[in-house]
Amino acid sequence: MLRLELYKIFRRPRTYISFLIMTAVTFLIQLAMYVDGKSFVSFAMQGVGEQFDISGNILNGYLVTYLVLQSLLIHIPLLVALVAGDVLAGEANMGTMRLLLTKPVSRTGLVLVKYTASLFYALLLLVWLAIVGLGLSVLLFGTGDMINMKSDAFIMLLKDDIIWRYSLAFAFAALAMATVAALSVFLSVFGDNSIGPIIGSMGIIVVLTIFSNLEIPLFNAIKPYLFTTHMVAWKGFFDAPVPYDAIMQSVAVLVVYIVLFFVATIIVFNKKDIQS
Amino acid sequence: MEHIVAVQGLTKKFGNFPAVDDLSFSIGRGEIYGFLGPNGAGKSTTIRMVLGLIHPTAGEVLINGEPFRRNRKKALQQIGAIVERPDMYRYLSAWDNLKIFARLSCKQIPSSRLHEVIELVGLKGREHDKVKAYSQGMKQRLGIAIALVHDPELLILDEPTNGLDPQGIAEMRELIRTLGTHMGKTVFISSHLLHEIEQVATNMLIIHKGRKVVEGKVSDLLNPNETIFEVRILPDDSILEKLESKGWGEYIAEGGNSSTLLLRMHPRKMPGLNKYLVEEKVHVLEIRSKHSLEEYFLSLTNEDNAEAGTV
Numbered sequence: 314m315l316r317l318e319l320y321k322i323f324r325r326p327r328t329y330i331s332f333l334i335m336t337a338v339t340f341l342i343q344l345a346m347y348v349d350g351k352s353f354v355s356f357a358m359q360g361v362g363e364q365f366d367i368s369g370n371i372l373n374g375y376l377v378t379y380l381v382l383q384s385l386l387i388h389i390p391l392l393v394a395l396v397a398g399d400v401l402a403g404e405a406n407m408g409t410m411r412l413l414l415t416k417p418v419s420r421t422g423l424v425l426v427k428y429t430a431s432l433f434y435a436l437l438l439l440v441w442l443a444i445v446g447l448g449l450s451v452l453l454f455g456t457g458d459m460i461n462m463k464s465d466a467f468i469m470l471l472k473d474d475i476i477w478r479y480s481l482a483f484a485f486a487a488l489a490m491a492t493v494a495a496l497s498v499f500l501s502v503f504g505d506n507s508i509g510p511i512i513g514s515m516g517i518i519v520v521l522t523i524f525s526n527l528e529i530p531l532f533n534a535i536k537p538y539l540f541t542t543h544m545v546a547w548k549g550f551f552d553a554p555v556p557y558d559a560i561m562q563s564v565a566v567l568v569v570y571i572v573l574f575f576v577a578t579i580i581v582f583n584k585k586d587i588q589s
Numbered sequence: 590m591e592h593i594v595a596v597q598g599l600t601k602k603f604g605n606f607p608a609v610d611d612l613s614f615s616i617g618r619g620e621i622y623g624f625l626g627p628n629g630a631g632k633s634t635t636i637r638m639v640l641g642l643i644h645p646t647a648g649e650v651l652i653n654g655e656p657f658r659r660n661r662k663k664a665l666q667q668i669g670a671i672v673e674r675p676d677m678y679r680y681l682s683a684w685d686n687l688k689i690f691a692r693l694s695c696k697q698i699p700s701s702r703l704h705e706v707i708e709l710v711g712l713k714g715r716e717h718d719k720v721k722a723y724s725q726g727m728k729q730r731l732g733i734a735i736a737l738v739h740d741p742e743l744l745i746l747d748e749p750t751n752g753l754d755p756q757g758i759a760e761m762r763e764l765i766r767t768l769g770t771h772m773g774k775t776v777f778i779s780s781h782l783l784h785e786i787e788q789v790a791t792n793m794l795i796i797h798k799g800r801k802v803v804e805g806k807v808s809d810l811l812n813p814n815e816t817i818f819e820v821r822i823l824p825d826d827s828i829l830e831k832l833e834s835k836g837w838g839e840y841i842a843e844g845g846n847s848s849t850l851l852l853r854m855h856p857r858k859m860p861g862l863n864k865y866l867v868e869e870k871v872h873v874l875e876i877r878s879k880h881s882l883e884e885y886f887l888s889l890t891n892e893d894n895a896e897a898g899t900v
Binding site: 314412 | 637640641642643644661662663665666668669670671672673674675676677678679680681685689690692693694695732735
């Protein structure tokens, strides 16, 4: 059943839009850094050069990948919503939901398969990002020690100390995307066309991301409970030392959200009258 | 007779509106069972409840004697269905669609069976075309192929001739006859057109406003020598029993409301019936001849159209 679901997803042209967008944005960032990266680095390092003697390949593939991830990991959830928001609502819209449910498949099983397929798609997006982001950046810019330019500090990460950080960051991003997929599939159960769930997911992610980033006391109280606050915890892997406690807390919050969305989807879908 | 489908007191309310109201009927193995009613009578809602797409407010559906709700998977293995439009994955070919739904049927289906049903529904040579290039008639036939591919005992076809041209309707009719008569399938077919049902069905049920009006063998119900009489009386609890025991025609159903009886009898017997009712102190308000079931059904349809036109 999962194979059939993936077959359906990957036979649709719209599935590949996300890959195209991501590739295009990555290329643009890489091109911009290739053309004008040195001025970017010298601007970012202003003031630091006066106190420290910095030499070597600072504008390397690891730094460029970090910049790509910072730009794209906010937007990938929107691309995940494009497919995950469609998995149930799209069937309702096409009228194929009633045909599917006249076959001896359980509704819970169908939700499970739809969610797994969305997750597979999200993981594939991340793998593709790793290939075009990390792989191509390393090919174009080479490797070297990476400087993580934070607003309040510069963290120097040694060249041999980076790949495992990226591996864990991608693994964490996969969990974040699993949360987005769970939200989108949940909204998808209510819709009889894909537009509502897709826009709904995107809207929720955008609004909650704004709440997570606003430094207003009122929002500070709710921030720890928003999944969007925890979705960016991957950045912790590029700190020294890595804040494992905070990261594990974020993992726990995201897992709770996934379980909640998933269980809610199953309950609603099992009770739903299929009238489309 | 062994019943493949038994519907008992099925009710579905959307808010306070009863789309289907206390409906009971049963379908014998091997029957082509027509399910007739004007648009909005509750046919599709009933079919969706039989298939588990809509949860009933009350009542139960039994498939081969087992409650559908507790044996959904097993029941659906024995059913093939088209509900309303035959919608499929338009961006895939007919073959891919057939393959997908065949795999979902929980049976090992060889590709020879796929070829067999494609040939049966007359899509040979076009099976690798994308569904978006198909006409409505071709989609209907593919829908039947999908419903048939796992060789179910029961076929449920909801308005299968909708949107077809006259030739398509004739072909569909022939296909349904083949399925029922030659292949031994039990077919449960809905329509809002009496002549459609009349031409293919062995038995039929007419519903109106979610309630059963008439049920029986098509040959009996459409017997030209008998007439349907609508008898409007003040409510009387014992009269039905008396009419039945005295052999006053065949009681068909209570129509519209509880004080309207439908009786089928030879027109010559009508004056005697009137006399009998008066003797039994039943207050007769009106006796109307409907001439035939067709006329009666037409009057239901017209009544609905008139209601729809009244704002």
